[in-house]
Amino acid sequence: MEARRDDAGEQATGGGVQSIDRAVAILSVFSRARPIAGITEIARLTGLTRGTTHRLVSALASHGFMAQAPGSTAYSLGPRLLGLGEVAREQLSLESQAVPIMTRLRDRTGETVGLHVLDAEPSRRTIAQVESQQPLRRIYTDLGAPRPPHEGAPGKALLAHVDPGRLAAARGRLAGDPSAQERLDRQIEQVRHDGYAISLEERVPGVVAVAVPVFDHTGAVAALSVSVPAVRAGRDELVGFVPMLREASDELSARLGGSGPSAASSG
Numbered sequence: 001m002e003a004r005r006d007d008a009g010e011q012a013t014g015g016g017v018q019s020i021d022r023a024v025a026i027l028s029v030f031s032r033a034r035p036i037a038g039i040t041e042i043a044r045l046t047g048l049t050r051g052t053t054h055r056l057v058s059a060l061a062s063h064g065f066m067a068q069a070p071g072s073t074a075y076s077l078g079p080r081l082l083g084l085g086e087v088a089r090e091q092l093s094l095e096s097q098a099v100p101i102m103t104r105l106r107d108r109t110g111e112t113v114g115l116h117v118l119d120a121e122p123s124r125r126t127i128a129q130v131e132s133q134q135p136l137r138r139i140y141t142d143l144g145a146p147r148p149p150h151e152g153a154p155g156k157a158l159l160a161h162v163d164p165g166r167l168a169a170a171r172g173r174l175a176g177d178p179s180a181q182e183r184l185d186r187q188i189e190q191v192r193h194d195g196y197a198i199s200l201e202e203r204v205p206g207v208v209a210v211a212v213p214v215f216d217h218t219g220a221v222a223a224l225s226v227s228v229p230a231v232r233a234g235r236d237e238l239v240g241f242v243p244m245l246r247e248a249s250d251e252l253s254a255r256l257g258g259s260g261p262s263a264a265s266s267g
Contacts (some may be wrong), residue, residue, distance in 0.1 A: 022048060023056055027065065032075050038074040094222055095128050097255045098214075102130040102224070105248040109241055111233075111250075112138040114225040116154035116211070121149060122166050124155035127222075138207050138227035148173055150184050151212035153199035154223040159184075160191040161213050161220035196242050197223075198235060206230050210238040212245045215258035224249050 025046045029037055037045070043053040057075055061064040064080030095115065102113040115128040123146035131139055149155035149170045159170055167188070174180040189199045199209045211225035226241045253259055 019056070022046070022052070023060060023065075025083070026053065026060065027077065028057055031138050036069050036072070036074040036076045042075070044261050055154055056141075058122065094214075094256065098222070098224075098252055099128060099130065101252050101255075102128065105224070105226070105244060106132065108244050109226050110134060111226050111228045111241075112140075114140055114154065114209075114227060115226060116158070116223045117221065118149055118155070118158045118166070119146065121146065122149050122159075122162070122170055124149040124152070126154070127161040136232070138204075138229065138233065140227075150174065150180075152203040153197040153209040154225045156184075156187055156191050156197040156199075157213050157223040157225075158220055160188050161198070179242040196239075198238050198247065200235065208233055208235075209239060210241050210245065212242070212249045214249050214256070215253040215259050216256035219258075221256065221258070222252075225254070 003081070025048070026042055029042050029045050039050060039054050039057060042048075042057065043050045046053065048056075050158055055188060061068065061075065062077065064078045066075045067078040068074070070075050094117075098115050102115060106113045111134075111220055112132040113130045114126050116124055116126050119125055125146055126143050128141045129140045129143065132135060147155070149159055150173065155170075159167055162170075171184060172180050174184060187197075194211055195210045199211075201208060206229060207227055208230050209225050209227040211223045213220040214222040224245055226245060228237070250259075
């Protein structure tokens, strides 16, 4: 027999907190795959009695957190969640969440940390940086400017996680150079295997970089990079930054509601 949680249990364990827990469980029933659900289905999925489910759904609906579907006895999420979601979206925006994490990463590595995204083209754009405090340092002077995604570590870190159509569009920029396309394919496979991308003076002479992807609930949405003057670092030093980059990426991904693939070996 399926276990049920009843009202007596609610009173015995502190009704207010348990009611909140139950309300959250009810709201969590809904998803893109299940946009509407009836009382019986909600009760089954949450393990609540039908009576308790009906009472809580009615209370949530009275506050606009749920709504009855037109012409149906089933329910959906309510309009009040739209306003709350917009507030959450602004607070959880990529850049506002990233900068404190980037600052800590800069302090740990001593080098400039960048935040990068892919646009629809796709082009790679640097949208934020926290500069190294060393006299000789990498400074992004082209914030927001579109750059070819196949040039440099951040773009490759992102290309390794895009859908086939966007990757094909990026390869299309190299249509006149089959060897460059093949080289990009090999590099992307390496990034997928390693979990990070490295650039050794590939785009900017005198600058080397390492980058890892950042995820939200939809997939890879950004890349974090550490950029260093080439006189101060080579491949080994860049690989040494990877654990710190991954920690920063994991923290930012968690704040954005995402989680990436299992960390690959940095060996």
